[in-house]
Amino acid sequence: MLSTKFAIPDVIFGRGAITHLAQCAKRVGAQRVFFVSDKGVEDAGWVGLVKGILRANGLECVYFNDVNSNPRDTQVQQGVEAYREGECDVVVAIGGGSPMDAAKGIATIVGNGGEIRDYEGANRIMRPLPPMIFIPSTAGSSSDISQFCIITDIKRRVKMSIISRSLVPGISIIDPQLLVTQDRSLILASGIDALAHAIESYVSRLASPFTELHARNAIRLIIDNLIPAAEDKDIQALEQLSIASTSAGMSFSNAGLGDLHALAHALGGVCDVLHGWVHPTLLPSVMRYNMPSCMAKMGDIGRLIALTDTASDREAAHMGIERLERLFGELNLNTKLRELVPEKSDLEQICATATYDACHLTNPRPASAEDLMSICEEAW
Amino acid sequence: MLSTKFAIPDVIFGRGAITHLAQCAKRVGAQRVFFVSDKGVEDAGWVGLVKGILRANGLECVYFNDVNSNPRDTQVQQGVEAYREGECDVVVAIGGGSPMDAAKGIATIVGNGGEIRDYEGANRIMRPLPPMIFIPSTAGSSSDISQFCIITDIKRRVKMSIISRSLVPGISIIDPQLLVTQDRSLILASGIDALAHAIESYVSRLASPFTELHARNAIRLIIDNLIPAAEDKDIQALEQLSIASTSAGMSFSNAGLGDLHALAHALGGVCDVLHGWVHPTLLPSVMRYNMPSCMAKMGDIGRLIALTDTASDREAAHMGIERLERLFGELNLNTKLRELVPEKSDLEQICATATYDACHLTNPRPASAEDLMSICEEAW
Numbered sequence: 111m112l113s114t115k116f117a118i119p120d121v122i123f124g125r126g127a128i129t130h131l132a133q134c135a136k137r138v139g140a141q142r143v144f145f146v147s148d149k150g151v152e153d154a155g156w157v158g159l160v161k162g163i164l165r166a167n168g169l170e171c172v173y174f175n176d177v178n179s180n181p182r183d184t185q186v187q188q189g190v191e192a193y194r195e196g197e198c199d200v201v202v203a204i205g206g207g208s209p210m211d212a213a214k215g216i217a218t219i220v221g222n223g224g225e226i227r228d229y230e231g232a233n234r235i236m237r238p239l240p241p242m243i244f245i246p247s248t249a250g251s252s253s254d255i256s257q258f259c260i261i262t263d264i265k266r267r268v269k270m271s272i273i274s275r276s277l278v279p280g281i282s283i284i285d286p287q288l289l290v291t292q293d294r295s296l297i298l299a300s301g302i303d304a305l306a307h308a309i310e311s312y313v314s315r316l317a318s319p320f321t322e323l324h325a326r327n328a329i330r331l332i333i334d335n336l337i338p339a340a341e342d343k344d345i346q347a348l349e350q351l352s353i354a355s356t357s358a359g360m361s362f363s364n365a366g367l368g369d370l371h372a373l374a375h376a377l378g379g380v381c382d383v384l385h386g387w388v389h390p391t392l393l394p395s396v397m398r399y400n401m402p403s404c405m406a407k408m409g410d411i412g413r414l415i416a417l418t419d420t421a422s423d424r425e426a427a428h429m430g431i432e433r434l435e436r437l438f439g440e441l442n443l444n445t446k447l448r449e450l451v452p453e454k455s456d457l458e459q460i461c462a463t464a465t466y467d468a469c470h471l472t473n474p475r476p477a478s479a480e481d482l483m484s485i486c487e488e489a490w
Numbered sequence: 491m492l493s494t495k496f497a498i499p500d501v502i503f504g505r506g507a508i509t510h511l512a513q514c515a516k517r518v519g520a521q522r523v524f525f526v527s528d529k530g531v532e533d534a535g536w537v538g539l540v541k542g543i544l545r546a547n548g549l550e551c552v553y554f555n556d557v558n559s560n561p562r563d564t565q566v567q568q569g570v571e572a573y574r575e576g577e578c579d580v581v582v583a584i585g586g587g588s589p590m591d592a593a594k595g596i597a598t599i600v601g602n603g604g605e606i607r608d609y610e611g612a613n614r615i616m617r618p619l620p621p622m623i624f625i626p627s628t629a630g631s632s633s634d635i636s637q638f639c640i641i642t643d644i645k646r647r648v649k650m651s652i653i654s655r656s657l658v659p660g661i662s663i664i665d666p667q668l669l670v671t672q673d674r675s676l677i678l679a680s681g682i683d684a685l686a687h688a689i690e691s692y693v694s695r696l697a698s699p700f701t702e703l704h705a706r707n708a709i710r711l712i713i714d715n716l717i718p719a720a721e722d723k724d725i726q727a728l729e730q731l732s733i734a735s736t737s738a739g740m741s742f743s744n745a746g747l748g749d750l751h752a753l754a755h756a757l758g759g760v761c762d763v764l765h766g767w768v769h770p771t772l773l774p775s776v777m778r779y780n781m782p783s784c785m786a787k788m789g790d791i792g793r794l795i796a797l798t799d800t801a802s803d804r805e806a807a808h809m810g811i812e813r814l815e816r817l818f819g820e821l822n823l824n825t826k827l828r829e830l831v832p833e834k835s836d837l838e839q840i841c842a843t844a845t846y847d848a849c850h851l852t853n854p855r856p857a858s859a860e861d862l863m864s865i866c867e868e869a870w
Contacts, residue, residue: 113506
C-alpha cells in the first residue's frame, strides 16, 4: 500500500446546523464576510436567512451572486474585485457546486494573486486562502468537503479541474433541511453526481481504507434513498442523501475520480449542460471499460447496487451496471450521449481534452483518447 | 437529530508514511522541533529513526522522554520548561497514548499558560497551540486523531480528561510498520482499548452518522484481526488494527465515550494500571447496564461481534457480550476487577470520581454513583 492522505473540513451536521454559522465565522476571525450564492438559492429563501444570521450577530457582509451553473473564470475575476473592494476577511458560500466553486476560485486569487487558470491541475496553490465556510444546498457536488474546484475557461472552452489541500474549506455546515427546496430534477442530478463520485473514487488508484469506507457508505445510502427523496421529497430520505453526499465527498476529495469525470469536465466546457446529467449517459460504459482493472471492487459495487450477495465478482459487477441502467430508465433520465453533444464531430476534441484532466490520472485502467472515444461511441 | 460535529486531523496513512514527517513539519513552519517520546519507543528504534529524518532535513530537535505510562502533571510542567528553553516551534510525538497525551499537555500550556489542571473538562482551551504532528506506535489510544488528552493529577490522584478541538493534532502520520515492535501484551491492551472506544462512542449520546460509520468499521476489523495480530504478529492483521484504531479515534473523538472510560480514568488515578487492562474487567458489565437505553445499537454491536444475523436486537446484544467474555477468556486476560483495585473500599471513591469525568456526560443511560457501584460489584 502506498501512503495515502485523508483530509476533510470540520463538519457540522444536522437539521438546524445553519444556526451555528455566525459562531463559526467568528471563530475563524470574521468581521466582514464575503458571501457568495446564486439566484436559485435566493429564490429558495436561504440567502435571506444567512444575511439575517450574519446581521443579527454583528457581522458585516458583501454579497456576490453573479454565478451561473458551470461558473466562469470571468465571474471569479469579478468576485475578486468585489472582495478586495469590500475589504473582506472570510468567505461564506451557500448553494450547490457552482457558488461554492466560484467562492473557492475567488479565495484562491485573493490569497495567491494572478488568474484562476494559473492554478489548473493538482497542487499548484502555494499560499494560504482566507478562511472558507460553506453550506451546501444540494446533496451532490460536495464542494463543501472536497479539495476540488471546477471553473470554466471561457476562451478555451474547457472546465478546469483545480485540486489542492488549500481548497478544502475550514468548516462545512451541512443542514439537511436546506434540501427540501430542491426540485425533483436537482435532487436527481445531484444524487447521481454523488453516486458517480462514490463509484469512481472507490476504484481510483489513490483509494485508501478510509476513502473506501466512505465510498461504500455513500453507494448504499444513495441506492436506498434516491427514489423516495426525489419522488416524495421524504425528509428522512433527503437527510440520508445528505450523509451519502458528504461521505462521497470525503472519499473522492482524497482518492480522486476517474475518466467519467474527466469526460464530463471536457464535455461541460463544450456544451453548457448540468454536470449531473452527464453521468447517466456515460457511467455504465466507463464502468464496463474499467472492469478488467478492478474486478473485485466492481464486484463490491455491484453487490451494493444490485443488492445481491453472489460470490462472483464478475457476475455482481454486471448485475450492478444493469441495475443502474434500469434505474436511469425508471427515472426517465436521458441515457444517450447524443442528446447532450450537439455534433458527433465534437467527440474527438472532448476525448483529447479529457486526457489532460487531473481526474484522468487516477482512473484505474489506463485510457488513451482512442479508448475514451470507444467509451463515447458505446454511450452515443 | 441534534447538530453534531466531525473533525479529524489530516491523516497520512500507509507503510512508510513516517518518511513524510520532515515535509509535514516544514509545511507547518517547523525550524526547531520539540520531540516527545518514551524509553519503550527508544528501545524499539523509532526515536532514532525520527531524529535521523529530522536531522537529514535540516530540522533542529529538542528531545524529551520523561514520560511514563499514565503521564503526570509534573512531567507536563517539565516538558513546558524544556520547550521554552529550547525555543521550539512545532511539537512532534511518537509513541502510544502516553507520549502523545504528554505532548498535548505541553502544547496546551505553551499556547495558553497556567497549569494543566486549569483545562480539565470540555472546551476550556481558548488560545491556539503550536502545530502538532503525531505518529502512533500502537493501535489503540488514537491520541493522534482525538481531541482527548488524559493527564494524571498526582496530588488529587485523578486522571483528568481534557477535551478540546484544539487538541486534535494538525497531522497524524500512521505507519502500520511501527506496530511490529509491540509485544503481545501491548497489541492486546491497545486493540481492546480501540474496541472499547468504538463500542462506547457508537452508543454515545453525541453519536452521528459519521461517527457511527467509523465505529462499526472499527468493531468489525478488531474482531477479525485482534487474535492474528497479537498471536502471530501478522503484518496484514496489524495493518487492519491500525485502520480500526484510526476509525475508532475518528468516532470517539467526535461522539465522546461513556461510563466505562469514566470508571477507567477514575480507577487509573488510584492504581497505576495499563489503561487497556481495565476494559476486560468492566466492559461487559457496562454494556449490560446500558442495554435498556440503546437496545437497537447494542443489537448492531452484537451482530458485528458475534457474527450473527439474528433479527432480535436483545438476543444479538447478549450474544455479543457473551462472545466478548469468551474472547477475553481465550486470550487469558484478567476479567476480575478485584485483581486491579487493591482494596474494595476504594470503589466508592472511584465511582464518585467517575461521575465528574467528562466521559460520564455522554453515556447513553444516566448513572448515579450507586449505579456505577453496582456495575463494579458485578465486575468484582
